Amino acid sequence: MGANWVPGRWGTKREVEISDPRTRAFARQHLGEPKASSQPALRGVQPSGFVDRDIDRLFPSIQVSVDDEERARHSRGMSYLDYLVWRSDLVIDAPDAVLFPSDHEQVLQILRVCSKEGIVVVPVGGGTSVTGAITADWQAAASIVISTRYLNQVFDVDVESGIAHVGSGVTGPQLESHIADVGWTLGHFPQSWEQASIGGFIAARSSGQSSSGYGRIEDMLLGARVATPVGTWDVGGFAAASSGPDLRHLVLGSEGSLGVVTSAHLRLRPRPSIREYAAAVLPGDFDRAIKVLRHLAQSSMRPTVVRASDSAETEALLTMSMPGGLAGSAFSAYLRFRSALPGSLLIVGWEGTRAADVAAARAHAREVLAGAVWLGGGPGRSWERGRFHGPHLRDALMDEGYLVETFETVTRWSNVDALHASVRRAAFEALGDGSYVMAHISHTYDTGASLYFTVLAGGWSDPMASTARWLAAKAQITDAIVAGGGAVSHHHGVGRDHRAWLPQQVGPIGMNVLGSVKSSVDPSGVMNPGALL
């Protein structure tokens, strides 16, 4: 959670707004007239249940804040529902205190106390969860947030093995800038990259935009140190091993329910000196793009970045500056290549350290993507520049009263087209007239692919009514995802918002196993109760 926090907005960045008249026209055409929403603000905070002598008694020598703003900013994540709260008249419910431990031992000390006293603990890194993973029921019990802000050391970089040992509070940009000098990259660029922390990546089992080339966070996590209420738990440590079950995979995706990840050993990759991103339109329906992406994913030379938008998203991206959009350069491309529409906008990127390798991969992709109309490098570079801008545009759209949210899933290749169609239908049915549903594939695997949906709907200025509307729609949509053979989540996580659907995916024995693991390391049940389990 960066220093430039403002309530109910992704950040202070102002350059991405609905300033482009084409974007405004697109929104009006599809969503209706804007209805000015109340601005997000910190209107009031429930008082802390702690008084100074509690703090002195419970957490001597730990940096603690009971300041209203500090508690409020650590009270919730960055989902559409979280954001609506800041636009409402509600008094913000918040943890009783925010603690800023400076090392692993202090985290252990805090957890021992909280476990003994029955104080709920929610670990917060960048605070960018979009699944309610850090939006606890703060009124239910005495509660604190552990901020990993000062667990932000880069302890060591083993440049021979390509392993960085870092504190869990290190953010994406902090890590990249530190290891750039020694020629490495983590290669993990989720849209939350600018603000999210390493610990958050691990806890939410995240996946970045370059996952086709660099893999997911679980492919990068060599080992993690976890502070739990019962002590220090080190998992992993080896590139691969057959020393029994791999307990890294219990920590990955644990969402603070087992403990606090305090540091991690991360696999690095040589920093690419060559980075090329190209855009193309593949004429035809989405199924054609799915087939082409499948061939690319099942081949031996995958691009680093692969993304394909359905025809609705393609239209949006080519005509306005949307999340991941191409803005001006794309619009001129659109004018030149509109004969290729309806079609799928593709973004394909190659990164590497050797020109010959990149050239071979590019030649391979161009051959597999035969039939695509290439738009030149301009739109590719636009995508790169705008790759973290989506959430800022959401701020701007919410200012005009529009509903804007995303959700995502993953399924096997043979089911991608059918799932896309059924979820799209469910979203339309749930949101009704004046909604716009679009999707893309941005993570591909040998056996399947992600589906990432963005929904827009318009004309609601009342935050409470919008909350009720989205809760109902989200339930219908998630039902459709699970019924259609999709995972509860591909990379956002479970949190509180998807919790009701997890048992359908994991089954009763799996839920019991998860419960037994939790009981083993968190016998008092103080770790982020309500998230995941």
Added chain:
Amino acid sequence: MGANWVPGRWGTKREVEISDPRTRAFARQHLGEPKASSQPALRGVQPSGFVDRDIDRLFPSIQVSVDDEERARHSRGMSYLDYLVWRSDLVIDAPDAVLFPSDHEQVLQILRVCSKEGIVVVPVGGGTSVTGAITADWQAAASIVISTRYLNQVFDVDVESGIAHVGSGVTGPQLESHIADVGWTLGHFPQSWEQASIGGFIAARSSGQSSSGYGRIEDMLLGARVATPVGTWDVGGFAAASSGPDLRHLVLGSEGSLGVVTSAHLRLRPRPSIREYAAAVLPGDFDRAIKVLRHLAQSSMRPTVVRASDSAETEALLTMSMPGGLAGSAFSAYLRFRSALPGSLLIVGWEGTRAADVAAARAHAREVLAGAVWLGGGPGRSWERGRFHGPHLRDALMDEGYLVETFETVTRWSNVDALHASVRRAAFEALGDGSYVMAHISHTYDTGASLYFTVLAGGWSDPMASTARWLAAKAQITDAIVAGGGAVSHHHGVGRDHRAWLPQQVGPIGMNVLGSVKSSVDPSGVMNPGALL
């Protein structure tokens, strides 16, 4: 466990023996004179504790055998220690019965009964464990083996998604022959491939000789169905997901301690039409080879197979037909290229479906491997032909009274050379004069590599004395592995032989977590007690 079982031997294959006079000379030179050992045989079996009416009462409608030979052959794995038992005068201890369920429901039924009655259950697939994973203490309690022999259906191949749904008893060759027709391969070729089963691969978290190209079994396992004493447990199902912790990784490496894997969904890869394997000698010490392999592993174009032998193994492979050896064609290469010695024998293989891709990968590797003396395609093909022959040669060497065993580990790149040296020293100290210790790297990752050791020692014909000798040596060696920063196992597993060292790697909280997971699915503790935990 195939139909052509013979007691105490890997198989009936006879073509690989110490028939080559160079091999015999090498063994005599380094290990001393052979001492004719007793031949392995089934000399006697402890009687079953079950009588017919027990069987009828406990397991109606299940195929059950209490036959002495059937019980004996399912009583132990294929480690050196297991094999010595067959050469001793011991009466073989064995399970009370071997059950052959025909489907998942029958396995569930068996487990319910055994859990209720406190009957120990050991699941056995190919029976090729080399860590004592299936060598239970059969005298300790009533016990059965569940053979997965008839869980050998290929249920479905999703040719679009590249996913095979198979029974856990399917062996490597059975699967490959089934999916070859539709253009796919699993790409998993551990040395046990000819006999081991899919369920065994999963339970032991195995890794094959082509892991650099195709990954490990955990990279291939999309999902598994597990029969547990408390019911059916389905794990996974998606290429990747962030729906909480990934419970596949509890089943992978669980070694029968949680339940019986009855079927799996496996990721396939396009079957390569091009397969090239080349051999080279890289002059210099092992550290030079380590550096070169590291560069290859950290590059964007990895070969499918990468292997590098230390100088001791290089000498052995080039002069005699050893496990993974090159026999005749290599010897002539040796004569031509011995100026490159001492050095490291490299095997590098490329597989693919497109000539241009393979050519690009080959060109890349040749550039990274600058300085290597290439031996031509003959030795590469020899390696491919002999890649599953190692265990047969062990049979032959044991016939001459030699000790022959392997062990393995994994560590980060910056520690590979030091760990190789310290483990090699420990093995020499443990085995004394007349021993030969050699090693290779055959699995490489971004951050580290495996080390696979073969030890030979000679001149002991008494199986019981040999057992005591190896137990003591193995303990010293494993101490050195763990002290030197290596994993307890890279791909053989933990079983009973490595169990004492697991807590050092996993820690007390990790062990508690594993215990809580086991209690959750196996509350009576009947599943393979003593293995892993």
